[in-house]
Amino acid sequence: MGVSNSYLSRTEVQQLLGVNPFGLRRLVRKYDDFPRPTESPKEPEEVWDGFQVYRWAAHTPEFAHRGAVLLRPLPEDVAPGRWAGYKDTVRGPALDWHTALGTIRLVHCDDRRVATDIATEVAGRGNPDGVAVVCALYGDMSFHGPALVAADTAHPGIEYEADWGDVAALAG
Structure with missing residues (x-):
């Protein structure tokens, strides 16, 4: 990963x-x-x-x-997210989804440290779009879809693997 x-x-x-x-x-x-x-x-x-x-x-x-x-455990009966549009980022195109946990930004780039770089950039700008977490596609495939590397804007230097099923459930 x-x-x-x-x-x-x-x-x-x-x-x-x-x-x-x-x-x-x-x-x-x-x-x-x-x-x-x-x-x-x-x-x-x-x-x-x-x-x-x-x-x-x-x-x-x-x-x-x-x-x-x-x-974190997903909320019970999570409401479907809303499409929030397309964004150009410093590391490639991204799709934003407003979800129960905040905005999730999905970046279409599989380079290393993409999630950290974009989360750091968003946090440095004061996070005007309310992005909670940045997910970047990674080349692996799992049972639930493409592997995702995530970095939260609250702590952008810490990356972790997110589950595509959880992100899909939140986005709706």
Whole structure:
């Protein structure tokens, strides 16, 4: 899969989860499945795999609102999304869909880091279109359709694999 690795420092994990140093220590003790620090190829300090922390948050009710948008449980009886039009982006054409989770921007480009690049650009412009997440097609195929690499505009440096079935359900 074309997801780029990202590492978070202790401070960045605390910011992502909205906890202080004591709160982070509490999480490590409270949740057996809380991601453990890993060794960074470049940093001498303790770091965490950004994707693992972001995924953990999405699946933990107390932190779901801080986790990856497309990895959170879908709302019951999700209303179909609305087509919001075509956009030119710095990395190619995109289709926007207004959904129950916010606008999803689907980019038709399978280069590496496309989702991160566009999510960063959108966030840097103040996000005038209300884009919650950017999904970029990737060359793989799964049982549900093309593989999608996603990056949320709230944390554009953390990429994750989105499920085409979830995106289709949200878009309607």
